[in-house]
Amino acid sequence: MAFVATPAPSGAGRFRARLAKADIGLAIIPVVGAVAALVLIAVPVAMLFYAAFHGPSDYLPFEAGAKWTTDNIVQVFNDRVLYTRILPDTMVFVLGTVLLTTSLAFTFAWLVERTDIKGSDVWFSLVLFPLLVPIPVLAIAWIFLMGPNAGWINLAIRGVFGFDGPGPINIFSMAGLILCQSLASTPFVFLLMTSTLRSMNPQLEEASGASGASPLTTFRRVTLPVLIPGLLAPVILVTLITLEQFELPLIIGLPARINVFAYRIYNELNPASGLPNYGGAAAISLPFLLLGMIALMFYNWTIRRGDKFAVVTGKAYRQRHLTLGRWRFAAYGLLGFYAALAVVLPAAVLIWTSLLGYSAPTFANMKNVSLAAYYDVIGNAIFWRALRNSLVVAFLTAVITTTVGAILGWIIARSTFWGRGLLDFISFMSTGIPAVIVALAVMILYLSFPVGLYGTIWILIIAKSYRIAATTRIARAGLLQIHPELEEASAASGAKWLPTQWRIVIPLLLPALMSGFILIFIIGMREFTIPLILFSPENVVLPVLLWQLFQNGQPAPSAALATFIMLMVLPMIFLARRFLIPRGRTE
Amino acid sequence: MLTVSKLVKSFAVPGGRNTVIDHIDFEVREGECYALLGPSGCGKTTTLRCVAGLERADSGVITIGGEVVSDPARDIHVPVHQRPIGMVFQSYAIWPHLDVYENVAYPLRVQRPRLPKAEIDERVMSVLKLVGMDSLARREATRLSGGQQQRVALARAVVRNPALLLLDEPLSNLDARLRDTMRKELGDLIARIGITAMFVTHDQAEAFSLAHRIAVMNRGLIIQEGTPRQIYMRPSSPFVAFFMGSANVITGRADGGTGQIRLEGSTHRITVNTTFEPDETLSIVLRPEQLKVTRDQRTAASNVLSGKVDRLTFQGGHIECDVRLGDGLTLRVPIPAGLELEKDMPVWVEIESLDSSIFRNDENPINKERS
Numbered sequence A: 001m002a003f004v005a006t007p008a009p010s011g012a013g014r015f016r017a018r019l020a021k022a023d024i025g026l027a028i029i030p031v032v033g034a035v036a037a038l039v040l041i042a043v044p045v046a047m048l049f050y051a052a053f054h055g056p057s058d059y060l061p062f063e064a065g066a067k068w069t070t071d072n073i074v075q076v077f078n079d080r081v082l083y084t085r086i087l088p089d090t091m092v093f094v095l096g097t098v099l100l101t102t103s104l105a106f107t108f109a110w111l112v113e114r115t116d117i118k119g120s121d122v123w124f125s126l127v128l129f130p131l132l133v134p135i136p137v138l139a140i141a142w143i144f145l146m147g148p149n150a151g152w153i154n155l156a157i158r159g160v161f162g163f164d165g166p167g168p169i170n171i172f173s174m175a176g177l178i179l180c181q182s183l184a185s186t187p188f189v190f191l192l193m194t195s196t197l198r199s200m201n202p203q204l205e206e207a208s209g210a211s212g213a214s215p216l217t218t219f220r221r222v223t224l225p226v227l228i229p230g231l232l233a234p235v236i237l238v239t240l241i242t243l244e245q246f247e248l249p250l251i252i253g254l255p256a257r258i259n260v261f262a263y264r265i266y267n268e269l270n271p272a273s274g275l276p277n278y279g280g281a282a283a284i285s286l287p288f289l290l291l292g293m294i295a296l297m298f299y300n301w302t303i304r305r306g307d308k309f310a311v312v313t314g315k316a317y318r319q320r321h322l323t324l325g326r327w328r329f330a331a332y333g334l335l336g337f338y339a340a341l342a343v344v345l346p347a348a349v350l351i352w353t354s355l356l357g358y359s360a361p362t363f364a365n366m367k368n369v370s371l372a373a374y375y376d377v378i379g380n381a382i383f384w385r386a387l388r389n390s391l392v393v394a395f396l397t398a399v400i401t402t403t404v405g406a407i408l409g410w411i412i413a414r415s416t417f418w419g420r421g422l423l424d425f426i427s428f429m430s431t432g433i434p435a436v437i438v439a440l441a442v443m444i445l446y447l448s449f450p451v452g453l454y455g456t457i458w459i460l461i462i463a464k465s466y467r468i469a470a471t472t473r474i475a476r477a478g479l480l481q482i483h484p485e486l487e488e489a490s491a492a493s494g495a496k497w498l499p500t501q502w503r504i505v506i507p508l509l510l511p512a513l514m515s516g517f518i519l520i521f522i523i524g525m526r527e528f529t530i531p532l533i534l535f536s537p538e539n540v541v542l543p544v545l546l547w548q549l550f551q552n553g554q555p556a557p558s559a560a561l562a563t564f565i566m567l568m569v570l571p572m573i574f575l576a577r578r579f580l581i582p583r584g585r586t587e
Numbered sequence B: 001m002l003t004v005s006k007l008v009k010s011f012a013v014p015g016g017r018n019t020v021i022d023h024i025d026f027e028v029r030e031g032e033c034y035a036l037l038g039p040s041g042c043g044k045t046t047t048l049r050c051v052a053g054l055e056r057a058d059s060g061v062i063t064i065g066g067e068v069v070s071d072p073a074r075d076i077h078v079p080v081h082q083r084p085i086g087m088v089f090q091s092y093a094i095w096p097h098l099d100v101y102e103n104v105a106y107p108l109r110v111q112r113p114r115l116p117k118a119e120i121d122e123r124v125m126s127v128l129k130l131v132g133m134d135s136l137a138r139r140e141a142t143r144l145s146g147g148q149q150q151r152v153a154l155a156r157a158v159v160r161n162p163a164l165l166l167l168d169e170p171l172s173n174l175d176a177r178l179r180d181t182m183r184k185e186l187g188d189l190i191a192r193i194g195i196t197a198m199f200v201t202h203d204q205a206e207a208f209s210l211a212h213r214i215a216v217m218n219r220g221l222i223i224q225e226g227t228p229r230q231i232y233m234r235p236s237s238p239f240v241a242f243f244m245g246s247a248n249v250i251t252g253r254a255d256g257g258t259g260q261i262r263l264e265g266s267t268h269r270i271t272v273n274t275t276f277e278p279d280e281t282l283s284i285v286l287r288p289e290q291l292k293v294t295r296d297q298r299t300a301a302s303n304v305l306s307g308k309v310d311r312l313t314f315q316g317g318h319i320e321c322d323v324r325l326g327d328g329l330t331l332r333v334p335i336p337a338g339l340e341l342e343k344d345m346p347v348w349v350e351i352e353s354l355d356s357s358i359f360r361n362d363e364n365p366i367n368k369e370r371s
């Protein structure tokens, strides 16, 4: 692996060519980047393929006695359950969630960015909140709220209408699962859509008005068609994310006997009876990995189209704000409904339960208030271990992905390394790999080669660090904004390559790297899937501990822990608003 | 055709309102091309957008073709799509999802009652021909050069025969060479169509070459209105004179009652026919053609100042000559390329028709504008 000077006529090309001649020693950087990408992504995925074609299925692929076979594949695809349950359930779940999420997110983004709604900043933060909270926290709160027997909302409805229990709402159903998943996924799509809306040149709409088109015609014939590429990308992304969802299908879907694929893999590894079925789990992963890749290609294609449209210019325009008039009541109603269901009520029910146990919210119950559950949690050594593990894992994962992302971003944007296209592809591919599959792949890999990592927090860090797509993209975008002439000017001032990077490029890139770091840290704190699958008593993290407490039928301590996690997350809203979304709404 | 009277527009800013347009009046006559000229941020675009209906005025009356389109006092605000206008935006705002033809056809397609297909086709093709884009009718909008985008934007603005054409800095997005070409083309086109047009610019050359009449704006006010010639020859204030381009603006102080003015930054005096209060501060605006540099003193002229050549800048057809008249006073005068001067050579500067160049002012708006 070495730099190759290509005779490119452009300024950047010349720069690269000169750079290539100047520092052969720099070849170490692409090597480091390539190795990191391989270790984090390519090797586990290769392992997965290897395991899928090795049997018997309860053997690890390199175990003595394991050999090449297609048994796993045959068994998995001959299983009727795949066609009668898993595929249909997954499809309904994904379709329903994507539809509901997209409608909610678009409506909210539109209201906050393009109308004269009051308090848009507050709404913005409220809608963002569920993005920061680990999903088990929300899931438990929703079970407390919408559980068929004693869920608060059910109690309230029954109280008002005089129905008999249980019900009328049952969270443990496909509809309940879709609703909860949509509430949880909305903030992410909302965030992407607001930035699309913000970057649309309002003169495109004004030109339509000046051509004699009414506002409705303008919306139909200009706004929507121009925005669609920018809106399609988040929709594809949320499809992909829903496909790999594991948390809610486990916590809400399992009691409802809903069988989506991510849960299925987990089930192969933790069967009710018998040994883990590594081969089967790997085999069932393959079609979904493929599906993820296809969605990703489609996503990439959409983004390219969007770039060609050049609506997403990265520049924020001063948007015109539509007067809502009488519609504002509907707008506040809808936003209020979301805020109540996704933020306010979950917080309330968790705090209540942590203080009073799982009981109906009545004045009579209030006299039993006690902090016992909190002492329970704090007094437990496992809690402190989980807290420390969560912070260390999130921090180190963020350090690794930011560093690797910066290196890969640099290789892709600035070097002439021959494999940079492939590295770009591998890094990008990481988006399309479901967390369950990565956990599985890492598990098989480190069980097969016992180097002492299995069961430690290090395996969590390695497994989680595969998500380098975001940081790579952020670093690359940041580098592309730093004009090569800035580096050339440094060289022309007598600085060598390394001082130039150190004094010019890195300081300029720092804000971008910082936002990537915070993003990954927040995601790392929420992560549940990977730590659960790779769980050991030593590497427990907060969301997993929460889930275990809840599983053991301890509502008050689990609510106390959930409340604690929520409190921890609160400051992150400000971090996120400051670094990830520097400008809320341009007034 | 278009009348604007007592127009006021303000925007909410943190802690109050910022009045951007402060009671302006003007009229654009049928078939006229009218320019709003002024420095950045003076409220030109806002005025244009009020006329278009893209902004709601605070007060004042706007009529287009005799019909009141905006009068907040009577709660009248005709929305933009119901005003008989065509508009060229600063960014051109070519819709990326439509090709050239569909961009131009759009105003006709949204018209109700519907127009027959054949008529739409005929009208679109004829405007495209007019702007020289007929051969690119099916070109994707995202593959147009700046000049082509400008033509499409113009074609789209005139295709439905609006009563009034509005243009916001129509040339500012083009590079310098193209801007000259497009300026001529734009002028020809507006004349050929014979449409009433109002445009906004901060470039006086653009206003001079395109407009029949110009309104010079500053800080939300129209300071002077007139034909390009009037404004250039008889600026009503030092600000206007300065804004018209290459003028020297110098400060002087009146010697009481004598009609003599001491020039600040030098020991020179000039004599005029008006008398001023003693020590009154005055601005003297000298256009290049009022000044003449000679190598020997001709006593006949009344105001001749001695100085030294400070710097010569070769400009092709002529030379810019900076003449130092004192420690703090330099005049820039164009001289013919044939006149042979050298640095530090003693020269004389002759000033003609001084009387229309003197402005009384208590403050000095010019320096403020520049800072």
Ligand SMILES: Nc1ncnc2c1ncn2[C@@H]1O[C@H](COP(=O)(O)OP(=O)(O)OP(=O)(O)O)[C@@H](O)[C@H]1O
Pocket: A318, A587, B011, B012, B020, B038, B039, B040, B041, B042, B043, B044, B045, B046, B047, B202
């Ligand atoms: N929507 C708005 N909200 C708040 N302030 C505004 C808004 N639009 C314009 N302004 C302010 O009004 C003033 C005048 O703006 P305007 O766009 O009319 O200036 P302009 O003369 O067209 O300047 P330029 O040559 O830079 O385009 C500026 O100070 C601007 O910041």
Ligand SMILES: [Mg+2]
Pocket: B044, B045, B046, B169
């Ligand atoms: Mg403007």
